[in-house]
Amino acid sequence: MTTPFLTLTNIGKTYPGVTALAGVSFEIAPGEVVGLIGENGAGKSTMMKILGGVATPDSGTIEIDGTQHTALTVPQSMAARIAFVHQELNLFDNLDVAANIYIGREPKTGGPLRLIDRQKLRIMVHPLLERLKVDFGPRTPVADLSIAQRQMVEIAKALSLDARLIIMDEPTSSLTVSETERLLGVIEELKSHGVAVIYITHRLNEVEACADRVVCLRDGRLAGVLQRDEIEHDAMIRLMIGRDLKALYTPPARPPSRGAEIRGLVSSPFPDRAVDLDIQRGEILGLAGLVGSGRTELARTIFGIDPPLGGTVTLDGDPVTVSHPREAIAQGIYLVPEDRKQSGLIIEFPIRVNVTLADVEHYAERGLIRRRGETETAERQKKRLNIRAPSVETKVVTLSGGNQQKVVLAKWLSMQPSLMIFDEPTRGIDVGAKAEIYTVLRELADAGVAVLMISSDMEEVIGVSDRIAVMHEGQISGILTDRATFTEENVLELAVNAPAHAAA
Amino acid sequence: MQKKDLGLFVLILIVGGITAILNPVFLSPVNLGNMANLVGLFGIFSIGIGVVIMTGGIDLSVGSMFALIGVIFIDLLANVGLPWPLCVLVAILCGVAFGTIHGILVTRFNVQPFVVTLCGLLIYRGIARYYMNDATIGFGYGGGFDTLEWLASGRSFGVPHTFIAFVIIALVMGVVVHRSVFGRYLFAVGKNEEAARYSGISSGIVIASAYIISGALAGLAAIFLAFYTYSVQPSAHGSFYELYGIAAAVLGGCSLRGGEGSIMGIVLGTVLLQVLQNLVNLLGIPTSLNFAVMGTVILLGVLTDQQLQSRRARRLAVRAHKAKQGGAADPVPS
Numbered sequence: 107m108t109t110p111f112l113t114l115t116n117i118g119k120t121y122p123g124v125t126a127l128a129g130v131s132f133e134i135a136p137g138e139v140v141g142l143i144g145e146n147g148a149g150k151s152t153m154m155k156i157l158g159g160v161a162t163p164d165s166g167t168i169e170i171d172g173t174q175h176t177a178l179t180v181p182q183s184m185a186a187r188i189a190f191v192h193q194e195l196n197l198f199d200n201l202d203v204a205a206n207i208y209i210g211r212e213p214k215t216g217g218p219l220r221l222i223d224r225q226k227l228r229i230m231v232h233p234l235l236e237r238l239k240v241d242f243g244p245r246t247p248v249a250d251l252s253i254a255q256r257q258m259v260e261i262a263k264a265l266s267l268d269a270r271l272i273i274m275d276e277p278t279s280s281l282t283v284s285e286t287e288r289l290l291g292v293i294e295e296l297k298s299h300g301v302a303v304i305y306i307t308h309r310l311n312e313v314e315a316c317a318d319r320v321v322c323l324r325d326g327r328l329a330g331v332l333q334r335d336e337i338e339h340d341a342m343i344r345l346m347i348g349r350d351l352k353a354l355y356t357p358p359a360r361p362p363s364r365g366a367e368i369r370g371l372v373s374s375p376f377p378d379r380a381v382d383l384d385i386q387r388g389e390i391l392g393l394a395g396l397v398g399s400g401r402t403e404l405a406r407t408i409f410g411i412d413p414p415l416g417g418t419v420t421l422d423g424d425p426v427t428v429s430h431p432r433e434a435i436a437q438g439i440y441l442v443p444e445d446r447k448q449s450g451l452i453i454e455f456p457i458r459v460n461v462t463l464a465d466v467e468h469y470a471e472r473g474l475i476r477r478r479g480e481t482e483t484a485e486r487q488k489k490r491l492n493i494r495a496p497s498v499e500t501k502v503v504t505l506s507g508g509n510q511q512k513v514v515l516a517k518w519l520s521m522q523p524s525l526m527i528f529d530e531p532t533r534g535i536d537v538g539a540k541a542e543i544y545t546v547l548r549e550l551a552d553a554g555v556a557v558l559m560i561s562s563d564m565e566e567v568i569g570v571s572d573r574i575a576v577m578h579e580g581q582i583s584g585i586l587t588d589r590a591t592f593t594e595e596n597v598l599e600l601a602v603n604a605p606a607h608a609a610a
Numbered sequence: 611m612q613k614k615d616l617g618l619f620v621l622i623l624i625v626g627g628i629t630a631i632l633n634p635v636f637l638s639p640v641n642l643g644n645m646a647n648l649v650g651l652f653g654i655f656s657i658g659i660g661v662v663i664m665t666g667g668i669d670l671s672v673g674s675m676f677a678l679i680g681v682i683f684i685d686l687l688a689n690v691g692l693p694w695p696l697c698v699l700v701a702i703l704c705g706v707a708f709g710t711i712h713g714i715l716v717t718r719f720n721v722q723p724f725v726v727t728l729c730g731l732l733i734y735r736g737i738a739r740y741y742m743n744d745a746t747i748g749f750g751y752g753g754g755f756d757t758l759e760w761l762a763s764g765r766s767f768g769v770p771h772t773f774i775a776f777v778i779i780a781l782v783m784g785v786v787v788h789r790s791v792f793g794r795y796l797f798a799v800g801k802n803e804e805a806a807r808y809s810g811i812s813s814g815i816v817i818a819s820a821y822i823i824s825g826a827l828a829g830l831a832a833i834f835l836a837f838y839t840y841s842v843q844p845s846a847h848g849s850f851y852e853l854y855g856i857a858a859a860v861l862g863g864c865s866l867r868g869g870e871g872s873i874m875g876i877v878l879g880t881v882l883l884q885v886l887q888n889l890v891n892l893l894g895i896p897t898s899l900n901f902a903v904m905g906t907v908i909l910l911g912v913l914t915d916q917q918l919q920s921r922r923a924r925r926l927a928v929r930a931h932k933a934k935q936g937g938a939a940d941p942v943p944s
Contacts, residue, residue: 411807432810443808452802454869463798464809466791473790517809 117166126152141317148323159183189264204231204244234262254285354569362386365556371417373407376580385556392571400580409441438524450514453503458484487516508539576600650772653880655831658824659855660876666868667723671730676848677738679832694758702829709825713818738844748841762837784873801869
């Protein structure tokens, strides 16, 4: 193995209320593929930000080619030829492939006119695309490309910068199996040219396929490093979780009873797939599946954001018709959305306004809002959910992710839920707040609410659910009802494999 | 009164005070009365525009509405001879109808508010000119609407009725915007329409209502304005007036991004604009500079506000940083 060009020593980083990284060290050598694994919130993204010069570590050193840095700036990171392929791709979809690859570095012509030399741009882009063996040209508009193709554009951009380290963050989360294989092939090619890759993923089989070394983070600490011959699935799982997945579980206090029944529901992104699903009162039904499997779309359809193309939903046997969230809310169907800052909250507004937003009429007499009632409710919820904020007039934007999510919960808990859908309820939330949210989920179920929890976090799905439904390409590919069968393997099996026949 | 409004109020006092010192006529009852009349005229529709801006939209059409509604109103009243309460009703309903069309186009057909109301501006002006064949229309000598004339352009205890109407409308709208469920929805939709929808708010209805309110207030203002000018020249009547409304709202703290602003701010913004106009007149500044003075003051006002806000944000960040460094936050004078 060649000598490392990048060495991180004792990197630490804290955000208010969260230790994102503590004492993390590792190094990277040319042509090495390092799998960076860990659960959500383990510190992988923070690591990336530090390498990209976007976040400043509180402690530790970064050594590049023998030069010590306490922190990198963005230009320094670029000068070190570190490139990123982000989870959310940073491309301009109104421009073509060539323009995206050389954005900000366009070859110029025409002297003082500073025109873009389109001819030269294409000539420069062509070999990059050739090398990646892609099936599109420099002039293809990015808007016409699939996610996998866009990723290739990002990689081409990295190559155009002569990157020697490419950091890929969950590159395959939205890719099909064959696209994933293509990407792994590209990584192999990069490696043979001496380009190092940090491959961040949840998909352990991909790490097994391509990594020379695996670095695992857990709760911001280095949980362990596996060398090539030690990389295997169970070893990685052990490092990632370091505890029993099922230890979180609290059993329900009451037997489940009839709740929401979904029959043949068709959501618009999957017009040829129908969903059948029962969510019983008193249970937490986990809904697992890969990103893009249609879980969020199902939630949006039930909640009335997107009108269903067909099918029925009943609650306690009564048909439920929903064409707007207003109607869902009136029937006790609430959604805690995936993107809390965009859809769940008005973050510039105080806690009080957010808590009562879905139910302001309840606090009004003849159309005028009684502020005292609002404040009382907000105070009560703040106490109940342990929302850490100076007062209910505090603007939500100043709160931590966990406390923001509790404000979303407070909005619905101040009303009467029958069916509550949680879409990734603990994404980006620290460990302590997570546990509090799980407690709320269980309390709701025990109070007779039907709880549907969409989650990509295996620990969460396995540790919290009473039953697990798994979605694959717009339909339910299977349901696990016996906790003994709750394993990551079983869930993944259902998530990646199309069912032989439509699940009943 | 919010901090921002207080700042604006102080600014009005300063500008007014300077003008009064330089020219004592400023404080004469006649001048104050005239100013109040203008504040009333401009304030009524500025509130409507402000409400639209709070949803993140814009209303460029009111100036042209004044021309079209003005000619229809005078024609019905003076030429057709309909009873005046009916004419008033028609004028306001015209405004409501235009506002409804704007609202439907914005919410149902997803046309950008700027485009919708820009087209309104062109269409209403065009129809007004065609309707009158570009001729000026006046109230004539027929009479029979003395009561209305008194209501629209008269004074009680020296206070112009336009101003009284404005105060009443401002009070009502203040309650609606700042105390009612509708007002809460207005701010929520303006700030984050998606989150509002996820909370069950019918954002389309809220936004359309704002345009309808703006249209209705424009219809009412059209009547006052017709009696103020006493004749309507279709090609020029009310032109650029929408910009006064937008200026007042922006001065008063309404963000064009939506979700921010107050009725008190719009009221004060309107007052400041009129005081500035008055200043130009009284201090012998060439009236051709009128718009330039207005533009400069708005620019300075918005700049100052922006600077104060970023400084406050910075101060908060510094304080948070210090708190994080351990130890209590330094007390920061503010």
